[in-house]
């Protein structure tokens with residue numbers, strides 16, 4: 001009998017990379033073997049991202065290319081999963097799914113990520129390396145899925161659903177297993193990782209992180225993506241106390257203007273964010289803060305953007321992932337606010353922040 005081969009193409013964030021590792025493991029347990037290249041695969045899984053229009057377009061581009069080749073190999077199966085599939089299958093409107101089916105064609109099967117992962121195999125995870133995984137040395141452990149926040153620009157809550165937390169015991173077992181396999185870098189993952197909640201004795205993310213740090217004193221522990229509103233004093237204390245927890249903290253700010261933060265439905269003000277950064281810097285010597293920023297959000301005039309520049313100078317971010325706002329259909333912002341900042345102006349603002357933070361091209365004092 002011919003051996004079945006799979007290929008997984010992963011777009012987007014570390015959550016998707018972690019999911020792809022789990023899909024790969026499930027397929028291998030079912031007798032599939034990883035193909036040497038995409039054109040040798042009998043099954044192609046596309047783990048999609050829709051956080052920006054450009055990411056979504058890349059998924060459609062790949063499907064178009066594959067579909068053109070499929071006429072020559074009709075037995076190849078293509079499965080679309082990840083956030084695009086989640087958005088279509090979880091959405092209350094049937095039209096999302098109908099629109100996606102029309103766009104990708106009848107030869108593509110659309111499936112939720114969780115339907116491609118057999119959880120009973122999770123305990124064995126740890127030896128897989130995906131084709132474009134630049135962070136294969138990190139043991140990636142999802143501790144939660146989904147997001148309850150509904151920031152106005154973000155499509156993730158529609159694609160991934162509300163927050164679901166893995167039990168602490170299951171997470172700690174997985175940490176142990178990765179350690180026994182030789183991993184020395186542990187990455188705890190969640191869309192809002194520090195919103196994790198447990199039942200029983202371990203109730204908060206701070207408690208969970210302390211346990212992981214104690215369990216793995218020889219490893220470096222990191223976590224993404226943390227949000228400012230659940231960054232408790234207890235969490236700062238835990239990081240300060242355990243030198244094996246990374247001294248680089250990713251803390252998305254998105255904007256330095258209070259009106260824009262309100263429109264974005266981010267539940268903090270600039271003043272609260274700066275107070276949190278101050279507390280973190282005072283408690284954890286040598287800490288570096290990285291962030292996410294969106295430029296050109298509707299209503300961001302030049303004065304509002306200047307306030308973001310000012311905040312960036314104040315915090316002195318070590319790195320920033322800067323995105324130019326693009327409306328995502330179905331989000332609150334796309335319904336409420338016209339995309340009024342011209343593309344050229346978004347680009348100009350992007351370059352100012354890029355130079356200031358990532359290229360260190362501007363005096364930061």
Ligand code: SF4
Pocket residue numbers: 147148149150151154155156157191192227
């Ligand atoms: S916290 Fe906001 S930006 Fe982050 S995943 Fe949730 S809705 Fe999106």
